[in-house]
Amino acid sequence: MSPLYDLIIIGGGPGGIGSAIEAKVLGLEKILLIEKSENHSDTIRKYYKDNKRVDKDWKGQTVELEGNVEFVNGTKESTIEYFDTMLSERMIDAKYNCEVEKVVKGGGIFDVATSCGIYHAHHVIVAVGRMGKPNKPSYKLPATLKNRINFNLDQCTHGETILVVGGGDSAVEYACELGEDNRVTLNYRKKELTRPNPMNLAMIEQYAQSTLVLLKLGIEIDSLDDEEGRVKVIYADGTSAVYDRIIYAIGGTTPTEFLKKCHVSLDTDGQPIFDPQTCESETAGLYLAGDIVFNSGGSIAIALNHGYRITSHILSSRQ
Ligand SMILES: Cc1cc2nc3c(=O)[nH]c(=O)nc-3n(C[C@H](O)[C@H](O)[C@H](O)COP(=O)(O)OP(=O)(O)OC[C@H]3O[C@@H](n4cnc5c(N)ncnc54)[C@H](O)[C@@H]3O)c2cc1C
Structure with a gap:
């Protein structure tokens, strides 16, 4: 039988890491961080391009950090290194390559069923x-083009003709990065790019002017075919x-099936129901942190603040 933890955190991204650090700093003793990939920060490792600038005020959202994690502007690499240091300095007990399957509450205790x-x-x-x-996208993606339809830059090489689809910061950053060595077009269904932060807007303007990235705005894609x-x-x-190659940078979806298996109640739109102040779900003692609580786009700083709010709430409810 495994020990009874004060807190189990599912997911080793900024929301999970922030929660683990805050829990240790604020005084929770037995904490376990469970991550399905081989290391923490899988989204950052997989979806951020190398040397990507990491903005604290992502998508122009100005966020005051509330807790003990001093996250600042940096790069993909410096952010991962910072989280590495925080996790080892605080001696966070973490299980990697371990996927949580469901969470069940009985007799006031949570059972967290995992692949390990x-x-x-x-x-x-x-x-x-x-x-x-x-x-x-809503249209069909031809199965024969599986390797040519991507959601990050992992399979990109040089000298390709590439279409990047999306109108946010990620799409702009992908397009500019690829524009250095490829013939890149950025397609967005709206006529104007309004969502990227000011730095990214200035960058895409510059890339468009120097024709390193062609802009195809105000037009939707109808379908794809294998030619x-x-x-x-x-x-x-x-x-x-x-x-x-075509690269979609259009965000992620709420893992509703997984949330149901964790007994998180959902509203009629399939979004999790939680208290915005404490991030507690309708099940007492079960909390949500990070991007999972957003319908469209959170940020690292917001995820870190969730960790602080949640652990503060856990500690205050124990007194
Ligand atoms: C291309 C791109 C660029 C971005 N740039 C910035 C930026 O510059 N600044 C900024 O503030 N934000 C940026 N963001 C947003 C930022 O990455 C997210 O807001 C942040 O990662 C959210 O943290 P999270 O912990 O909620 O989720 P994630 O970072 O997605 O972490 C979730 C973790 O949970 C793990 N996991 C999932 N399911 C399970 C399971 N069943 N069992 C165990 N583990 C599981 C995953 O492997 C993952 O490691 C960017 C996002 C993208 C996609």
Whole structure:
């Protein structure tokens, strides 16, 4: 039988890491962080391009940090290194390569069933993010183009003709990065890019002016076709173009099935119900942190603040 933890945290991204650090700093003793990948910060490792600038005020959201994690502007690498240091300095007990399957509450204790056994805790934080399931467009994606339709930059090489789809910061950053060595077009369904933060807006303007990135704004994609192994994109106005690769940067989805298995109640739109102040779900002692509570886009700083609020609430409710 595994020990009874004060707190089990599901997910080792910023929401989970922030929760673990705050819990240790504020005085919770027995904490376990469970992460399904081989290391923490899987979203950052997988979806951020190398040397990516990491903005504290992501998407222009100005956030005052409330807790004990001093997160500042940096890069992908400096952010991962900072989290590495925090986790080892605070000696956080973490299980990697361990996927949580469900959470059940009985007799005031949570049973957390995972691919590596069942763990027990007084409190549980679900911080699994949304990028486990990146958003896909509504039209069909031809199965034969599986390797040419991507959701991050992992498979990109050089000298390709690439279409990046999306209108947010990630899409702009992907397009500019790829524009250095490829022929890149950025497609967004609206006529103007309004969502990226000011730095990214200035960057895309510069890349567009120097024709490193072509902008195709105000037009939707109707469908995709396989043209001899390349991606034929048919636009809503009937025009078409062929690309070596298409990259969707259109965010992630709420893992509703997983939340149901954790007994998190959902509203009629399938979004989790929680107290915005404490992040507690309708099940006492079961909390939600990070991107999971957002319908559209959170940030690292917001996820870290959730960790502080949750652990403060756990400690105050124990007194
Ligand atoms: C391309 C891109 C660029 C971005 N740039 C910035 C930026 O510059 N600044 C900024 O503030 N924000 C940025 N963001 C947003 C930021 O990454 C997220 O807000 C943040 O990662 C959310 O943290 P999280 O802990 O909620 O989720 P995540 O970071 O997604 O972490 C969730 C973790 O849970 C794990 N997990 C999932 N399911 C399970 C399970 N069943 N069992 C165990 N573990 C599980 C995952 O493997 C993952 O490690 C960016 C996002 C993207 C996609």
